[in-house]
Amino acid sequence: MQFFTSGFFWFIEGIFLCLIIIGLKYWTEERNIPMPFWKWLVILIWILYSGFTIAFIGTCLGENEPAAALKGGMLFSLIAIVSAYGLSRLLGFFRLTRHQPK
Amino acid sequence: MEKSEDWRKLSRRQFLKASGAASAVMGSAGLGVFGYQAGKDSFSYTGCESFQGQAENFNRQRFAADHATYEKVGVASRVDARTEVIFSRVSSLMRQWDEEKGLDSLDKGLQAYYKKHPYDLKEDLHARKKIFPKRQKDEIKYKKKFVLAKAWSNAMSAVWPPGIRETPERYDFPRGEQYGEPVEPLKMKSPEKTSQLIKQISYQLGSTLVGITKLNPDWVYSYPMWGRGLNPELPLEIPGHWEYAIVIGTPMSWDPMYANPNYGTSFDAYAKSRIIAYRLIKFIRQLGYPARPHTPGVEYDLMVPPIAIDAGLGEQGRHGVMITPELGSNFRPAVVTTNIPMKTDKPIDFGVQDFCKTCRICAKNCPSRAIPMGDKEVVRGYRRYKINSSRCYNFWYSNLGNIGCRLCVTVCPYTRKSNWLHRTALEVTANDPSGMSQRILSKMQKSFYPAPHPQEYYIPSMGGKNESYREPPWWLQTEDFIDIDI
Numbered sequence: 383m384q385f386f387t388s389g390f391f392w393f394i395e396g397i398f399l400c401l402i403i404i405g406l407k408y409w410t411e412e413r414n415i416p417m418p419f420w421k422w423l424v425i426l427i428w429i430l431y432s433g434f435t436i437a438f439i440g441t442c443l444g445e446n447e448p449a450a451a452l453k454g455g456m457l458f459s460l461i462a463i464v465s466a467y468g469l470s471r472l473l474g475f476f477r478l479t480r481h482q483p484k
Numbered sequence: 485m486e487k488s489e490d491w492r493k494l495s496r497r498q499f500l501k502a503s504g505a506a507s508a509v510m511g512s513a514g515l516g517v518f519g520y521q522a523g524k525d526s527f528s529y530t531g532c533e534s535f536q537g538q539a540e541n542f543n544r545q546r547f548a549a550d551h552a553t554y555e556k557v558g559v560a561s562r563v564d565a566r567t568e569v570i571f572s573r574v575s576s577l578m579r580q581w582d583e584e585k586g587l588d589s590l591d592k593g594l595q596a597y598y599k600k601h602p603y604d605l606k607e608d609l610h611a612r613k614k615i616f617p618k619r620q621k622d623e624i625k626y627k628k629k630f631v632l633a634k635a636w637s638n639a640m641s642a643v644w645p646p647g648i649r650e651t652p653e654r655y656d657f658p659r660g661e662q663y664g665e666p667v668e669p670l671k672m673k674s675p676e677k678t679s680q681l682i683k684q685i686s687y688q689l690g691s692t693l694v695g696i697t698k699l700n701p702d703w704v705y706s707y708p709m710w711g712r713g714l715n716p717e718l719p720l721e722i723p724g725h726w727e728y729a730i731v732i733g734t735p736m737s738w739d740p741m742y743a744n745p746n747y748g749t750s751f752d753a754y755a756k757s758r759i760i761a762y763r764l765i766k767f768i769r770q771l772g773y774p775a776r777p778h779t780p781g782v783e784y785d786l787m788v789p790p791i792a793i794d795a796g797l798g799e800q801g802r803h804g805v806m807i808t809p810e811l812g813s814n815f816r817p818a819v820v821t822t823n824i825p826m827k828t829d830k831p832i833d834f835g836v837q838d839f840c841k842t843c844r845i846c847a848k849n850c851p852s853r854a855i856p857m858g859d860k861e862v863v864r865g866y867r868r869y870k871i872n873s874s875r876c877y878n879f880w881y882s883n884l885g886n887i888g889c890r891l892c893v894t895v896c897p898y899t900r901k902s903n904w905l906h907r908t909a910l911e912v913t914a915n916d917p918s919g920m921s922q923r924i925l926s927k928m929q930k931s932f933y934p935a936p937h938p939q940e941y942y943i944p945s946m947g948g949k950n951e952s953y954r955e956p957p958w959w960l961q962t963e964d965f966i967d968i969d970i
Contacts, residue, residue, distance in 0.1 A: 386514070386517050386518045386520075386521040386522075387518065387521050387522060387525060387527075391514065391518060394514070395511055395514055395515070397507075398507035398508075398510060398511035398514070399507070399511065401500070401503045401504050401506075401507035402504045402507050402508050402511070403504070404500050404503075404504060405500055405501045405502070405503060405504015405505060405507070406504060408497045408500055408501050408504075409501055409504075412497070432512070433511070433512070433515050436512050436515045436516045436519065437515045437516070437518060437519035437522070437904070437905075438519065438905060439516065439519065440515065440516040440517065440518065440519020440520040440521075440522070440523065441519035441520070441522050441523040441903060441904070441905045442519075442523065442932075443519075443520055443523065444519060444520040444521060444522060444523020444524035444525075445523035445524070445901065445903075446523075446954070446955075447523075447932070447933060449932065449933065449934050450932035450933055453931060453932050454928070454932050
């Protein structure tokens, strides 16, 4: 299980992040959602924050601190969910109509 | 043809979108497993990688200060080891006290101390009169639970270099060629290189952290302890060759430390630090320079924590214990005094004073209420948090597990294993001058890491439940290995 604390793991995570961004790019193009630089920045921050939340829960469980995992996990997850809803409204993800391909 | 191209284009887009969604799921799962591994990883037990010096990995240069963060506010007075060090005082009291004669049964020094501090006499006698009988009663019923913890503690202290029985003038100096120790000091190339060498040797001997400072005479006892080759009836004249102090040390084993006060033991780190100090004096003497160890358990001619603070290893916390960036409070130091010329380290200021002002976790969790909730006081010319050592020591002796308590070390928010989460928290608090992150993190510590009520740590006869802060590690759970009725 040393893989998960190795540099190669972060390389794979980087590939996953690229795929997430590419997938999101196509998804927003299909919906005609304009994506200026600041929107990508906000999304990236949210992704990193969500990653922190998941890693925090895992770390607390690994340290045998289930109360910290539960309480911290609930708090950080709630912030992640609320901010995701707020961001989707702010970035206009569900406002515009879907692009119809010719 | 056109239709086919549309189909392929659509397929690629769909594929990449699906890949993005799958990556989100797999990346999240990966982060969860990474976190779990980081929390469990044995390399997060700082100190496990000793012998290479890799544990001393906090950038102290950034936080170097011209003065240590303790504050001198008046004329300093040195500590009288016979009465002001709790171990010496209580040991003398127990030997000399006669119930009928009262204070008259004590030697003059002790009488004078207790006349000046009557509260301490009450507390020190409390252990003898009230706590010991209750403890003896509970021992019969409950001590079996701690068989493995005690066996482990005793095993750790089984190798214990013998103490010093000679004066500094005799003991500290090289013994001559028959011991491989030159009488004339070898000429060292430069203080910088000597510091580098001494630090590397200390790491190689197993020290987790190493710091070097000029010895401040305020930290040397005014009267020495018994059993150090010095006459406790005479003031301790500071020998000229106690010019520098090298501070070395190791942490206590992490998992038992979290199961304080019963399952942890100071003696694992005590023994390691003591052995390192005795090896280091041998090394220095082989270079022809005098060296004297000041080591745990209780064999010192000086106060170690302020010297370690001067040597840039950490800052003093509310609980009176030095807090280091790498190990928090989980550090058991020893000192070697010598006159081999070395470059000294600077003290550091990484925000502990501000943190301790508002945190108070150690004070709230202290079963004996020995740690103050209030502000610092002036103690012997220095402003610091004043610990009630008598109350602290009384709890030590009520405890059925390994001797001592160490709960203040355990609950300190800085005492965390070295993984990404706690290293990030450390860096954030150390670099935030506003103090906001410190307040937020100490609140998170209080709410995320629950602890038993302080009374529950006591033995049942004293209204407690023999509680520990956390469950002991599997290898100290007696009931899983030994067929005895607990």
